Amino acid sequence: MAKSENELTWKDLEIGCIVEAPGSARKYESGTWRSQRPTYDFTRCIKCGLCALYCPEGCIEQNKDGHFEADLYYCKGCGICARECPTRVIKMVEEVE
Amino acid sequence: MEKYAIYVPRLVNKEEKFAPGHRACIGCGEALAIRQAFKAMDKNVIVVNATGCAEIFTSQLPNTSWELPWIHTLFENTAAVASGVEAAYKAMRRKGAKLPENTKVVAIGGDGATSDIGIQAISGAMERGHDFTYICFDNEAYMNTGVQRSSSTPFGATTTTSPSGKKSFGQVTWKKNMPEIAAAHNIPYVATATHGYPFDLMEKVRKAVNTPGPAYVHILSVCPTGWGSATDTINRQARLAVQTGIFPLYEVENGVYKMSIDLPRLRPVADYLKIQRRFRHLSDDVIAQIQKRVKQEYQKLLEKVNVTKRTKSKS
Amino acid sequence: MVTRVGIEVSIAVAEAVKLANADVIAAYPITPQTHIVEHLAELVADGELDAEYIPVESEHSAMSACLGSAAAGARTFTATASQGLALMNEVVYVAAPMRLPIVMVVANRSLSAPLSIWPDHSDMMSVRDTGWIQIIVENGQQAVDNTIIAFRIAEDQKVLLPVMIHQDGFTLTHVIEPIIFPAQEAVDKYLPKNRFPLPLNPDRPVAMGEFAPPFIFTETKWAQEVALQNSKKVIIKAWDEFAKAFGRKYMPVEKYHSEGAKVLIMTMGSAGETASVAIDELRKEGMDVGQIRLRLWRPFPFQELREAVKDAEVLIMMDRALSYGGPGGPVASEVKAALYNQTKRPKIVSYVISLGGRDTTVSGFKDIVKQGIEIADKGSKNEYEIYGVRE
Numbered sequence: 001m002a003k004s005e006n007e008l009t010w011k012d013l014e015i016g017c018i019v020e021a022p023g024s025a026r027k028y029e030s031g032t033w034r035s036q037r038p039t040y041d042f043t044r045c046i047k048c049g050l051c052a053l054y055c056p057e058g059c060i061e062q063n064k065d066g067h068f069e070a071d072l073y074y075c076k077g078c079g080i081c082a083r084e085c086p087t088r089v090i091k092m093v094e095e096v097e
Numbered sequence: 098m099e100k101y102a103i104y105v106p107r108l109v110n111k112e113e114k115f116a117p118g119h120r121a122c123i124g125c126g127e128a129l130a131i132r133q134a135f136k137a138m139d140k141n142v143i144v145v146n147a148t149g150c151a152e153i154f155t156s157q158l159p160n161t162s163w164e165l166p167w168i169h170t171l172f173e174n175t176a177a178v179a180s181g182v183e184a185a186y187k188a189m190r191r192k193g194a195k196l197p198e199n200t201k202v203v204a205i206g207g208d209g210a211t212s213d214i215g216i217q218a219i220s221g222a223m224e225r226g227h228d229f230t231y232i233c234f235d236n237e238a239y240m241n242t243g244v245q246r247s248s249s250t251p252f253g254a255t256t257t258t259s260p261s262g263k264k265s266f267g268q269v270t271w272k273k274n275m276p277e278i279a280a281a282h283n284i285p286y287v288a289t290a291t292h293g294y295p296f297d298l299m300e301k302v303r304k305a306v307n308t309p310g311p312a313y314v315h316i317l318s319v320c321p322t323g324w325g326s327a328t329d330t331i332n333r334q335a336r337l338a339v340q341t342g343i344f345p346l347y348e349v350e351n352g353v354y355k356m357s358i359d360l361p362r363l364r365p366v367a368d369y370l371k372i373q374r375r376f377r378h379l380s381d382d383v384i385a386q387i388q389k390r391v392k393q394e395y396q397k398l399l400e401k402v403n404v405t406k407r408t409k410s411k412s
Numbered sequence: 413m414v415t416r417v418g419i420e421v422s423i424a425v426a427e428a429v430k431l432a433n434a435d436v437i438a439a440y441p442i443t444p445q446t447h448i449v450e451h452l453a454e455l456v457a458d459g460e461l462d463a464e465y466i467p468v469e470s471e472h473s474a475m476s477a478c479l480g481s482a483a484a485g486a487r488t489f490t491a492t493a494s495q496g497l498a499l500m501n502e503v504v505y506v507a508a509p510m511r512l513p514i515v516m517v518v519a520n521r522s523l524s525a526p527l528s529i530w531p532d533h534s535d536m537m538s539v540r541d542t543g544w545i546q547i548i549v550e551n552g553q554q555a556v557d558n559t560i561i562a563f564r565i566a567e568d569q570k571v572l573l574p575v576m577i578h579q580d581g582f583t584l585t586h587v588i589e590p591i592i593f594p595a596q597e598a599v600d601k602y603l604p605k606n607r608f609p610l611p612l613n614p615d616r617p618v619a620m621g622e623f624a625p626p627f628i629f630t631e632t633k634w635a636q637e638v639a640l641q642n643s644k645k646v647i648i649k650a651w652d653e654f655a656k657a658f659g660r661k662y663m664p665v666e667k668y669h670s671e672g673a674k675v676l677i678m679t680m681g682s683a684g685e686t687a688s689v690a691i692d693e694l695r696k697e698g699m700d701v702g703q704i705r706l707r708l709w710r711p712f713p714f715q716e717l718r719e720a721v722k723d724a725e726v727l728i729m730m731d732r733a734l735s736y737g738g739p740g741g742p743v744a745s746e747v748k749a750a751l752y753n754q755t756k757r758p759k760i761v762s763y764v765i766s767l768g769g770r771d772t773t774v775s776g777f778k779d780i781v782k783q784g785i786e787i788a789d790k791g792s793k794n795e796y797e798i799y800g801v802r803e
Contacts, residue, residue: 005627005628006627008159008628008631010631010632011635012159012631013158013159013628013631015511015609015610016610016620017620017622017624017635018619018620019158019618019620020618022161022618023113023161023162025116025118025119025157025162026116026117026118027118028118028160030120033123049109054129054332055129055132056125056128056129057119058113058116058132071117074118077123078123078124079124079328079329080124080328080329080332083329083330083333092329153623156621156622156623157622157623157624157625158625159628161622163617164617165617166616166618166619168479168480168483168612168619168620168621169621169622170476170503170506171506174473174476174503177474177476177480178477178483180438180468180476181466181482181484181488182483182612184436184438184466185435185481185484185485185488188436188462188486189485192462194485196613197613217470218472221469221473222473225466225467225468
């Protein structure tokens with residue numbers, strides 16, 4: 001969308017305000033809510049993927065080495081991944097400005 | 098079950114039907130449960146969503162978090178809207194319209210939309226036998242509007258409309274047993290689940306969606322905001338709800354009750370209550386009352402399991 | 413083949429829904445709508461209409477099921493009345509902004525309390541601002557024709573709005589009238605297949621009914637309003653083409669001896685035919701009086717109304733509903749607003765008549781016209797007159 005959301009006119013709305021772009025909320029950066037962030041010691045990671053299964057954001061994916069890592073664009077810093085990790089790969093640390 | 102020394106990515110559908118970038122609170126159990134539930138489905142699903150947290154945090158014009166066809170209209174009518182979608186597909190298919198095969202209708206709502214304001218529409222849709230699945234994401238109060246009590250709020254919980262005070266310990270009524278109400282409709286499939294046991298949850302949702310006729314899944318979804326608990330412990334809380342017998346995991350398949358998890362003995366309810374602010378004010382007396390009730394209810398459920406076991410072995 | 417039969421209007425309306433080949437009917441019984449939905453259930457049970465009949469547990473669910481059905485792309489019908497319409501009110505509001513082309517017949521009946529099963533327009537007025545197209549008919553033939561026409565209007569790609577067809581309970585729904593049924597092939601030709609542009613379909617996921625924050629809410633409402641305003645052109649075209657195909661013509665404002673008449677009465681609904689008899693008799697007596705009938709209530713036909721009353725000196729309004737504590741009947745109030753800024757406009761005398769099924773007879777209408785002329789001349793202490801109430 002070229003226009004910013006605040007510039008949309010009534011003519012830009014699809015009939016019945018139907019939204020045709022599935023998953024378009026992806027552009028929203030929910031990571032700005034975060035007050036703590038996950039840090040990783042991947043040497044302990046067994047690549048089980050439990051952290052991904054328990055993530056309410058669905059923002060944890062395998063990186064190029066096959067380790068599971070949160071996308072900080074979305075991660076809100078809930079700490080669930082750190083709590084659920086069976087091998088304690090993840091540690092939450094305070095976000096600093 | 099739930100022995101997690103398995104490699105999850107090999108077992109779980111990687112496809113997300115529910116995009117990140119949603120606006121659920123930090124550590125939202127409902128968002129997690131929705132993610133898990135929809136991972137258990139294919140892309141042949143139409144979602145009908147009641148007004149509530151999930152509707153608000155996934156939909157805001159001009160974007161959507163959903164990768165599936167999705168409709169929201171009102172708060173209490175979700176099962177009726179689902180009836181209409183199901184009937185429309187039936188009629189149009191019969192009359193030769195080109196439609197994708199094996200389309201499933203899944204209605205979702207919170208505990209208010211399910212146990213309170215929407216119960217009539219749900220009862221009607223179940224009684225009429227529509228081929229659809231209703232999933233209740235139960236976070237035990239009206240969280241979207243600011244933690245007001247619902248009929249699904251547990252005994253003793255303090256909420257903004259059942260506050261504890263000098264003369265009250267909070268909610269004075271026992272949680273409405275919605276799964277049993279669903280089961281009383283003699284529908285082919287009813288189950289309880291929680292995000293603390295994701296494989297069990299996904300298996301049940303898969304079964305529900307593939308059951309012809311009405312199916313009901315009641316999913317306990319921890320709300321750290323409304324319950325006053327740490328955001329990273331939601332799965333621990335969910336598992337404690339099960340292990341204390343407060344929220345037993347079971348299935349009712351064609352009238353046959355089956356427990357989903359073997360619990361040689363129940364943990365004390367206090368283990369669950371003490372980690373949540375909503376119960377922190379409770380006296381030992383009230384906790385004892387809750388403990389007694391939980392045991393009774395759990396026993397009643399076990400008897401149902403045993404009765405159906407006995408009937409099965411006789412026949 | 414065109415057939416002409418004596419038939420109860422409700423049964424005839426159900427037959428019209430069959431001619432329109434509806435896919436889904438969701439309905440809950442309420443007097444005086446019952447005969448319509450009973451006959452539809454029968455048509456489905458006998459395999460004469462291939463549709464899903466959803467016997468919902470309330471009117472709220474009836475309209476909700478209709479939302480789901482129309483959103484999935486099915487041709488969708490329901491009927492209700494009075495308390496049923498009031499119960500579904502919340503859902504009625506949702507259909508228009510979501511642009512779901514549902515057709516609903518409303519067997520107009522008064523609203524409780526006290527309970528009355530008899531007709532007036534209080535239910536119809538309760539949904540005035542829901543954004544639906546509202547058409548009101550006077551006789552069985554109009555009911556049948558406009559039920560078919562309603563699907564064409566609703567599903568037109570330029571419209572995509574729900575349509576209500578109002579017909580007065582009992583005085584219309586339960587009477588036996590001679591009805592001409594158009595041939596199926598002719599209906600199929602007039603009424604193309606429903607093609608909802610963005611239905612719920614896993615092959616092409618869409619999100620419907622999202623919430624709108626303040627930055628976009630006004631735009632959503634304006635889009636809805638423009639759609640309803642623009643629907644008038646399509647409605648008129650649908651009526652014109654119906655006239656070409658079937659020979660019966662409908663217009664937003666219909667005239668009866670109104671051209672050049674100094675005194676006009678304005679009616680809406682089934683009382684219009686009785687009023688016409690009164691007009692005939694008054695004209696025979698030498699009075700310069702005519703009648704206009706409102707066919708289209710929403711979108712309100714401002715232009716057509718102004719044109720129809722431009723030569724009149726007195727306009728006597730007949731309303732079958734009361735806006736309590738307000739200016740009188742809702743139709744009169746609308747008409748006054750429509751004419752206020754006109755340089756030349758008739759004096760308006762507003763009557764509320766026939767509440768809760770009380771008949772206004774031919775002599776009653778004559779009486780009203782005579783009284784009305786006097787009030788126009790001498791004025792009245794009342795904002796509006798209520799006819800026939802016992803003091």
